[in-house]
Amino acid sequence: MTDDPDHKVADMTAPTHPSISIAPPGAGLGRPAREPGSAGAASIMELRDVSVFYGDYEAVRGTTLAVQQNQITAMIGPSGCGKSTILRALNRMNDLIPGARVAGTITYHGQDLYARDVDPIEVRRRIGMVFQKPNPFPKSIFDNIAYGPRVTGMKVSNMDDLVEEALRGAALWDEVKDKLKSSGLALSGGQQQRLCIARTIAVKPDMILMDEPCSALDPIATAKIEDLMYQLVSNYTIVIVTHNMQQAARVSHRTAFFTAEVDNAGVRHGRLVEFDDTQKIFTNPREKRTEDYITGRFG
Amino acid sequence: MSAPALTAERPRAEELSLTRKRVRVGDLVFKLALQTCFLIGFAVLAALLLWVVVKGWDRLDSRLWTEMPTGRVSRIDQAGVQSAITGTLWVIGLTALFCIPTGVFAAIYLEEYANRERWYNRLLELNIQNLAGVPSIVFGILGLGLIARQFGLGFTVITASIVLSLLVLPVVIIATREAIRAVPQSIRHASYALGATKWQTVSRQVLPPAVPGIATGSILALSRAIGEAAPLIVLGAVSFITFNPDGLRSRYTVLPIQIFGYIGKSQSEYVELAAAAIVLLLAIVLLMNSVAIFLRNKFQKRW
Amino acid sequence: MANRTAIGPAAGNQSLRRGRRHPTERVIGVLLVVAALVSIATTVGIILALVEPAIEFFRDVSIVDFLTGTSWTPTFAQKSYGVLPLVVGTLLVTSIALVIAIPLGIGSAIYLAEYASDRARTLLKPVLELLAGVPTVVYGFVALFALNPILQKYWPGGSGPSFQNLLVAGIAMGVMIVPTIASISEDAMSAVPHSLREGAYALASTKMQVATRVVVPAAISGIVAAVVLGISRAIGETMIVTIAGGLISSEVDFNPLHAIETMTAYIAAVSSGDIPVGSIEYKSVFAVGLLLFVVTFVLNAFSIRLVRKFREVYE
Numbered sequence: 001m002t003d004d005p006d007h008k009v010a011d012m013t014a015p016t017h018p019s020i021s022i023a024p025p026g027a028g029l030g031r032p033a034r035e036p037g038s039a040g041a042a043s044i045m046e047l048r049d050v051s052v053f054y055g056d057y058e059a060v061r062g063t064t065l066a067v068q069q070n071q072i073t074a075m076i077g078p079s080g081c082g083k084s085t086i087l088r089a090l091n092r093m094n095d096l097i098p099g100a101r102v103a104g105t106i107t108y109h110g111q112d113l114y115a116r117d118v119d120p121i122e123v124r125r126r127i128g129m130v131f132q133k134p135n136p137f138p139k140s141i142f143d144n145i146a147y148g149p150r151v152t153g154m155k156v157s158n159m160d161d162l163v164e165e166a167l168r169g170a171a172l173w174d175e176v177k178d179k180l181k182s183s184g185l186a187l188s189g190g191q192q193q194r195l196c197i198a199r200t201i202a203v204k205p206d207m208i209l210m211d212e213p214c215s216a217l218d219p220i221a222t223a224k225i226e227d228l229m230y231q232l233v234s235n236y237t238i239v240i241v242t243h244n245m246q247q248a249a250r251v252s253h254r255t256a257f258f259t260a261e262v263d264n265a266g267v268r269h270g271r272l273v274e275f276d277d278t279q280k281i282f283t284n285p286r287e288k289r290t291e292d293y294i295t296g297r298f299g
Numbered sequence: 300m301s302a303p304a305l306t307a308e309r310p311r312a313e314e315l316s317l318t319r320k321r322v323r324v325g326d327l328v329f330k331l332a333l334q335t336c337f338l339i340g341f342a343v344l345a346a347l348l349l350w351v352v353v354k355g356w357d358r359l360d361s362r363l364w365t366e367m368p369t370g371r372v373s374r375i376d377q378a379g380v381q382s383a384i385t386g387t388l389w390v391i392g393l394t395a396l397f398c399i400p401t402g403v404f405a406a407i408y409l410e411e412y413a414n415r416e417r418w419y420n421r422l423l424e425l426n427i428q429n430l431a432g433v434p435s436i437v438f439g440i441l442g443l444g445l446i447a448r449q450f451g452l453g454f455t456v457i458t459a460s461i462v463l464s465l466l467v468l469p470v471v472i473i474a475t476r477e478a479i480r481a482v483p484q485s486i487r488h489a490s491y492a493l494g495a496t497k498w499q500t501v502s503r504q505v506l507p508p509a510v511p512g513i514a515t516g517s518i519l520a521l522s523r524a525i526g527e528a529a530p531l532i533v534l535g536a537v538s539f540i541t542f543n544p545d546g547l548r549s550r551y552t553v554l555p556i557q558i559f560g561y562i563g564k565s566q567s568e569y570v571e572l573a574a575a576a577i578v579l580l581l582a583i584v585l586l587m588n589s590v591a592i593f594l595r596n597k598f599q600k601r602w
Numbered sequence: 603m604a605n606r607t608a609i610g611p612a613a614g615n616q617s618l619r620r621g622r623r624h625p626t627e628r629v630i631g632v633l634l635v636v637a638a639l640v641s642i643a644t645t646v647g648i649i650l651a652l653v654e655p656a657i658e659f660f661r662d663v664s665i666v667d668f669l670t671g672t673s674w675t676p677t678f679a680q681k682s683y684g685v686l687p688l689v690v691g692t693l694l695v696t697s698i699a700l701v702i703a704i705p706l707g708i709g710s711a712i713y714l715a716e717y718a719s720d721r722a723r724t725l726l727k728p729v730l731e732l733l734a735g736v737p738t739v740v741y742g743f744v745a746l747f748a749l750n751p752i753l754q755k756y757w758p759g760g761s762g763p764s765f766q767n768l769l770v771a772g773i774a775m776g777v778m779i780v781p782t783i784a785s786i787s788e789d790a791m792s793a794v795p796h797s798l799r800e801g802a803y804a805l806a807s808t809k810m811q812v813a814t815r816v817v818v819p820a821a822i823s824g825i826v827a828a829v830v831l832g833i834s835r836a837i838g839e840t841m842i843v844t845i846a847g848g849l850i851s852s853e854v855d856f857n858p859l860h861a862i863e864t865m866t867a868y869i870a871a872v873s874s875g876d877i878p879v880g881s882i883e884y885k886s887v888f889a890v891g892l893l894l895f896v897v898t899f900v901l902n903a904f905s906i907r908l909v910r911k912f913r914e915v916y917e
Binding site for chain 2: 624626627630631633634635636637638640641642644645647648650651652654655705706707708709710712713714717728729731732733735736737738739740741742743744746747748749777780781784808809810814831834837838839840841844845866869870873874879887888891894895898899901902903905906
């Protein structure tokens with residue numbers, strides 16, 4: 001189990017002790033294990049008792065966590081427990097849904113993200129997002145990448161250089177450098193997702209949010225994207241929602257575990273259960289629920 | 300794997316302020332422009348329709364259907380459009396009889412029986428789509444050249460009905476096809492699996508749920524036919540008809556043609572009479588279209 | 603063994619051969635094919651009805667003279683059959699109509715698809731479809747008796763529009779086409795997947811940028827199809843131009859303030875008059891009709907291909 005170079009999905013039905021069944025973060029891929037909770041890493045985003053409502057319905061509540069700079073923070077948990085909802089609150093994508101509102105505080109570099117005079121578009125300029133299903137525009141690869149800089153009015157001395165830089169940053173340059181004018185839709189699923197990542201880093205964001213970026217991809221494409229995350233994190237801060245526990249264990253520094261609870265009226269609400277260094281979550285979690293989840297007893 | 304060359308200039312601390320840097324004037328102007336586009340179109344149309352109602356208000360009474368048209372100004376107070384109303388009923392009744400069964404059957408053929416791969420079936424589909432775009436006056440020429448003269452049916456009710464049927468047939472076919480397509484395949488499979496024949500499956504399982512869609516298409520087709528004047532002009536319908544049709548081979552007039560005839564007169568009293576007749580025509584057409592749209596919205600997405 | 607009641611196919615009907623059980627199936631099958639063939643018969647009929655007399659016409663008037671001549675005087679003593687005055691009339695009124703219909707139609711569509719709330723859209727879209735059903739004779743009537751007097755009254759400067767003119771006909775025609783263009787363009791834009799919009803918003807786009815840089819380009823073939831359909835309707839429209847456009851066609855005239863005859867108005871005018879069957883004027887109707895048919899046919903074929911291409915991308 002500790003050596004998993006082909007990234008096979010772990011056998012979740014075997015009830016073994018957590019410290020054996022889950023690989024220490026980073027192991028098995030020839031990568032150094034994560035330094036847990038590196039002292040000195042600044043937290044650039046803090047959530048305090050955050051809830052997200054759709055109208056009167058509280059979709060997720062009680063979320064308190066901090067995102068450290070240049071680290072990968074993972075959010076895991078079963079379906080429907082609010083992970084994506086919280087993620088979308090971080091770059092104000094929930095604003096697009098009529099009736100959505102956020103309670104609690106989210107501070108970004110010390111500023112309240114939902115203050116009245118905050119421009120959501122400026123927020124998204126700094127906090128980008130990659131979606132579950134790759135969604136390149138029906139334009140050329142070049143225009144896909146140039147789109148962000150153009151609409152945000154970035155002063156670009158040479159767009160060709162910027163496109164190349166973004167594609168290299170997404171580990172896609174070599175594969176597409178000869179066909180920049182061809183349609184972005186003509187690429188494979190994994191390539192499209194890397195194109196979306198390249199598109200996102202082309203506007204030079206501070207943080208990148210990833211909403212289950214690999215769930216629509218095959219294992220090989222998934223591995224490429226995970227490798228990419230390792231390279232990106234030295235320049236960006238990444239928050240990733242994932243269904244795949246091993247992925248969270250492999251790539252992230254800190255992990256937040258969410259669950260869903262049904263209240264007296266039979267309504268489901270999501271809730272943050274535990275947030276800690278990844279190593280600790282997967283080897284010695286504090287909460288029993290967390291332990292149950294990662295050992296496969298539920299979810 | 301190539302190492303990422305990240306020479307990015309990260310936003311500096313002072314740039315991290317998230318406040319609104321500028322009011323996006325361009326965006327607001329754009330939104331306003333779009334709303335204006337929308338409003339102008341509607342407003343102009345609404346204003347014109349209102350004008351027609353006001354213009355014809357004094358003549359909107361029972362004289363419209365109790366009195367026949369007249370060509371003499373002196374008798375205009377006792378004029379109406381009775382022959383046009385009855386003519387419309389005759390012509391549209393026959394049109395419905397021709398085009399609805401034909402259209403439904405043709406749609407059934409295309410959806411249930413035709414092998415899509417065959418070139419002649421694709422040609423058939425293409426042909427119907429093309430016909431949907433042919434100007435209505437060309438159908439009039441078809442009627443003139445072939446039906447009225449060649450087939451000897453003359454400038455009669457039956458010719459008008461045939462021509463209008465052919466004109467609106469694509470509407471019925473396309474609407475019926477969509478209604479049939481909305482029925483899930485599982486229903487058909489279940490029926491076949493029980494040993495039913497194709498026609499039994501179609502008539503008992505596919506058509507019944509498609510009826511609202513077919514009704515919608517038929518109503519839209521007929522409402523279009525009611526408002527058509529151009530093909531009938533070519534078919535020589537523009538003459539003063541002051542009698543109600545008395546058979547298939549009778550001469551006739553219909554509302555839009557009678558309106559056209561009144562418009563051609565120079566005296567202003569005719570204008571008011573024409574306006575009243577237009578209000579009647581509009582009421583019928585808009586009522587029919589409303590019913591059709593209501594039907595469609597109500598019965599859509601039943602699956 | 604106890605007697606078994608038959609549970610299979612009725613004893614006397616063991617045959618599996620097709621058609622044995624249901625002769626009605628064959629009859630139905632034939633009826634269906636016949637119904638489908640009616641549409642083919644229509645097209646064949648149209649072509650025959652047009653081509654035969656047109657060929658006779660072109661025995662007396664050369665095609666070249668017809669297509670390039672600038673004098674259309676079938677009723678004068680000196681008969682001339684150059685169709686360009688009619689063609690110019692048609693193009694002129696169509697252009698005026700499009701100048702109005704394209705911005706209003708596409709603007710309305712963008713508003714409905716991207717800016718209007720869901721409630722507004724469910725209310726307004728049916729209204730749009732309803733308005734598309736107004737008979738064209740109504741537009742002709744209001745053009746002549748309501749719009750034109752206004753134009754004449756407020757026209758700045760010298761001689762304004764005449765009693766019938768292509769400007770007012772074009773304006774009315776433009777308003778008539780707006781629902782068509784708006785409805786089809788709105789369908790095309792609504793069909794653009796929401797994931798594209800999300801991707802654009804995540805890249806810090808404003809609503810206007812999402813609408814103009816992502817949605818409209820993605821829906822463009824549907825929008826162009828809508829416009830082409832609008833053009834085709836304008837070219838083939840008869841009542842507005844007959845009532846309000848005018849019936850003068852002797853020379854090519856580019857001034858929309860004048861009464862100018864279009865192709866469709868000519869056909870309508872001649873047909874409703876007393877023209878002896880078999881005369882050359884009678885046949886000229888078919889020649890013009892043929893030209894009209896060919897032009898709209900080409901436009902429609904183009905539009906159909908565009909719609910097909912659009913569907914391929916998204917379905």
